[in-house]
Amino acid sequence: MLEQLLNVNDSELCFFNSGYIAGTIVVIAVFILIRLIFIFIRRNKKAGGVKVATKYGSLFIATHAISDLVHSMERDFPSLKIAKVYLYENKKLYFSLEINVTFHMQEEGLPNIVTELQQSVLDKLENVFGIANVKTINVTTTKANLT
Numbered sequence: 001m002l003e004q005l006l007n008v009n010d011s012e013l014c015f016f017n018s019g020y021i022a023g024t025i026v027v028i029a030v031f032i033l034i035r036l037i038f039i040f041i042r043r044n045k046k047a048g049g050v051k052v053a054t055k056y057g058s059l060f061i062a063t064h065a066i067s068d069l070v071h072s073m074e075r076d077f078p079s080l081k082i083a084k085v086y087l088y089e090n091k092k093l094y095f096s097l098e099i100n101v102t103f104h105m106q107e108e109g110l111p112n113i114v115t116e117l118q119q120s121v122l123d124k125l126e127n128v129f130g131i132a133n134v135k136t137i138n139v140t141t142t143k144a145n146l147t
Contacts, residue, residue, distance in 0.1 A: 047089035052130045061129050063087045069128060070099060070121055077117055079106035083142055096136040097121065102143040114139045 049062040067085035074082050086098040099117070103110055118137040125131040 045089050047087045047095060049087070050095060050129070050131050050133070059130075061131065066097070066125070066129070066131075069124055070097070073117070073120055073124065076120065077113060079104045079108070079113055080117065094133045094135040095131075096138065097134055098138045098140065100140045100142050102145065103141050105144070105146045110141065 047063060049060050050066070052059045052061060063085075066087055070085045071082050074080065081102040081104065083100040083102060085100075088096045088098065090096065099121075101117075103113075106113070117139065121137055122134060125134055
């Protein structure tokens with residue numbers, strides 16, 4: 001099709017066709033560039049920790065401390081083994097946690113266990129560290145031992 005557009009006898013029509021093709025390519029490139037910029041601006045960033053306001057200043061709680069707290073809850077959920085914990089920041093408005101777990105088959109189903117884990121993590125973060133701006137906790141099952 002490109003050869004048909006450029007393979008004409010009239011030179012003015014050839015210039016028009018090549019300009020039309022170049023313009024189309026530029027418009028597509030601009031849309032792709034705008035999309036990439038939008039993706040990078042809106043994406044969640046890994047956070048180094050959470051800053052909590054105190055009476056005389058602030059308290060910074062590192063991601064590692066939050067991870068240790070979540071790992072300590074593993075004994076309350078014998079069917080889950082917590083592998084990794086990630087903390088993400090969404091434009092300094094709120095935080096989200098991502099917890100990677102291995103599931104060991106139990107009588108209770110995974111969705112119920114995960115719901116209890118999510119609620120327990122939110123409660124512990126509030127009670128222990130005073131962190132109230134974690135809005136979502138996403139749990140990813142990396143392995144499942146169903147035997």
